[in-house]
Amino acid sequence: xxxxxxxxPMLDNQSGTYIYNSLVQMGxxxxxxxxxxxxxxxxxxxxxTNFINAHKELKPDLTIICKGLxxxxxxxxEVKSFHKNPITCWIFDVTIGGTMVAxxxxxVDFIKEVDTFYTIDNDALEDLKKLGVNAKWLTEGCYxxxxxxxxxxxxxxxxxxxxxxxxxxxxxxxxxxxxFLKRIHDEGFDFKIYGNVFYQPNEEPDWIIxxxxxxxxxxxxxxxxxxxxxxxxxxxxxxxxxxxxxARLYRTLCPGGFYLTxxxxxxxxxxxxxxxxxxxxxxxxxxxxxxxxxxxxxxxQKVAKAGQKLVxxxxxxxxxxxxxxxxxx
Numbered sequence: 163x164x165x166x167x168x169x170x171p172m173l174d175n176q177s178g179t180y181i182y183n184s185l186v187q188m189g190x191x192x193x194x195x196x197x198x199x200x201x202x203x204x205x206x207x208x209x210x211t212n213f214i215n216a217h218k219e220l221k222p223d224l225t226i227i228c229k230g231l232x233x234x235x236x237x238x239x240e241v242k243s244f245h246k247n248p249i250t251c252w253i254f255d256v257t258i259g260g261t262m263v264a265x266x267x268x269x270v271d272f273i274k275e276v277d278t279f280y281t282i283d284n285d286a287l288e289d290l291k292k293l294g295v296n297a298k299w300l301t302e303g304c305y306x307x308x309x310x311x312x313x314x315x316x317x318x319x320x321x322x323x324x325x326x327x328x329x330x331x332x333x334x335x336x337x338x339x340x341x342f343l344k345r346i347h348d349e350g351f352d353f354k355i356y357g358n359v360f361y362q363p364n365e366e367p368d369w370i371i372x373x374x375x376x377x378x379x380x381x382x383x384x385x386x387x388x389x390x391x392x393x394x395x396x397x398x399x400x401x402x403x404x405x406x407x408x409a410r411l412y413r414t415l416c417p418g419g420f421y422l423t424x425x426x427x428x429x430x431x432x433x434x435x436x437x438x439x440x441x442x443x444x445x446x447x448x449x450x451x452x453x454x455x456x457x458x459x460x461x462x463q464k465v466a467k468a469g470q471k472l473v474x475x476x477x478x479x480x481x482x483x484x485x486x487x488x489x490x491x
Contacts, residue, residue: 164190164191164222164223164224164487165190165191165193165220165221165222165223165224166185166190166191166192166193166222166223166224166225166226167192167193167194167195167216167217167220167222167224167225167226168181168182168185168192168193168194168195168226168228169194169195169196169197169213169216169225169226169227169228169230169233170182170194170195170196170197170226170227170228170229171196171197171198171199171228171229172194172196172199176228177228177254177302177409177479178194178196178228180305180308180309180479181226181228181479181483182194183305183308184305184478184479184480184483185483187480188480188483188484193216193220193222195212195213195216197209197212197213197230197231197232197233198231198232200212201232206232209232209233209237210233210234210236210237213233213237213241214237214240214241217241217244217245218244218245221245221247222247223247224247224248224250224486224487224490225247225248225249225250226250226251226252226483226486227249227250227251227252227276228251228252228253228254229251229253229254229255230251230253230269230272230273230276231269233272234268234271234272235268235271235272235273235274235275238272238275238276239275242275248277248278248490249275249276249277250276250277250278250279250280250486250489250490251272251273251276251278251279251280252279252280252281252300252486253279253280253281253282254282254302254409255282255283256281256282256283256285256286256400256403256406257281257283257286257289257290270293270295273290273295273297274293274294274295276296277296277490278296278297278298278486278489278490279295279296279297279298280297280298280299280300280486281297281298281299281300282299282300282301282302282405282406282407283299283400283403283404283405283406284299284403284404284405284406284428285403285404285406285427286403287299298489299405300482300485300486301405301407301477301482302409302412302477302479302482303409303412303473303477303478303479303480303481303482304412304413304415304416304473304474304477304478304479305478305479306416306474306478308381308382308385309384309385309412309413309416309417310385310416310417310474311385311389311417311418312382312385312386312389312417314386314389314390318386318390319386319389319390320390322354322383322386322387322390322391323387323389323390323391323392324352324353324354324391324392325351325352325353325391325392325393325456326346326351326352326353326354326391326392326393326394326395326452327353327354327355327356327387327388327391327393327394327395328343328346328353328354328355328356328357328394328395328397329356329357329379329384329387329388329394329410329413329414330356330357330397330408330410331357331358331359331360332355332357332358332359332360332370332374333358333359333360333361333366334360334361334362335360336360336397336399338397338399339397339399340367341445342395342397342424342445342448343355343370343373343395343397344367344369345445345448345449346395346448346449346452347369347372347373349449349452351452353373354373354374354375354391355370355373355374355375356375356377356378356379356387357378357379358378359374384413384414384417385413385416385417385419386417387419388413388414388417388418388419389417389418389419391419392420392455392456392459392462393420393422393452393455393456393462394410394414394419394420394421394422395422395423395448396408396410396411396414396421396422396423396424397423397424398423398424398426400426401424401425401426401427402427403426403427404427404428405426405427405428405429405431405432406426406427407423407426407429408423411423411433411439411473412473412477415438415439415466415469415470415472415473416470416473416474417470418466418467418470419466420439420455420462420463420465420466420469421439421440421466421469422439422440422441422442422448422451422452422455423439423440423441423442424441424442424443425441425442425443426441429441433469433472436465437465437468438465438468438469438472439465439469440455440465
């Protein structure tokens with residue numbers, strides 16, 4: 163058993179919650195520091211102070227930081243001046259040129275100071291190592307029970323399910339998703355969208371309004387929707403980055419949902435198309451695959467079951483976290 167400090171956003175739909183629960187399941191004592199909540203309630207200038215004080219008070223055997231936006235390299239340096247146990251960071255976004263797509267040089271200064279930096283973007287490793295970062299690839303996973311099969315009645319199945327669902331954000335920060343979702347709308351499929359909407363006031367397209375449920379699918383609702391629907395669409399924006407697929411993959415397959423997603427680099431090395439999920443490379447192929455799978459219920463359900471078996475054994479947060487713990491003994 164270890165004393166672990168988890169520095170992560172702890173909202174229901176954040177991976178921090180699943181990591182916390184997984185560590186507890188594994189028998190560890192876990193304290194949390196929500197750096198995002200600290201910034202919202204006390205101001206961003208308080209993040210470093212509270213990060214440093216948490217280490218003085220708790221003296222953790224291991225620190226796991228998720229993303230860590232707002233924690234400075236100087237704060238990590240100060241902690242390491244009096245605290246010798248490992249400090250790690252795990253980010254769930256791609257990194258290009260050594261930094262997150264949406265972030266700045268200050269983030270690079272921060273990750274240079276941690277003992278191990280884990281990223282889901284395998285293509286970033288060479289650039290990160292050139293910057294002096296001890297970087298490793300580490301994908302996310304599923305958390306059982308939240309991502310396991312959910313129990314629901316026929317009314318809930320009709321309410322939440324559809325032939326096709328998309329469980330993710332839409333809008334100005336995800337423009338690449340619009341053309342695929344618009345094509346699904348134009349083809350006239352039974353279709354629902356779950357997730358946050360990021361548009362300027364009165365700029366949300368009518369077709370988005372038509373399909374958007376006004377509901378964000380988190381925790382077991384993600385499982386209910388995945389089970390109750392025939393196809394869950396995945397629209398990763400990082401198709402040219404190696405092994406950088408979304409955690410939506412795990413959260414769909416774990417309860418037994420069928421996942422049809424954009425083809426990302428190297429995905430077939432881990433998930434066989436047509437066997438544990440399926441992929442498409444453009445809009446036309448997406449429509450062809452949708453029509454095929456909607457008309458092959460038995461085969462679709464067989465693929466979904468195979469995908470479920472795979473992720474529940476090989477892709478859990480518990481297995482990922484054990485890798486971090488083993489790396490930092």
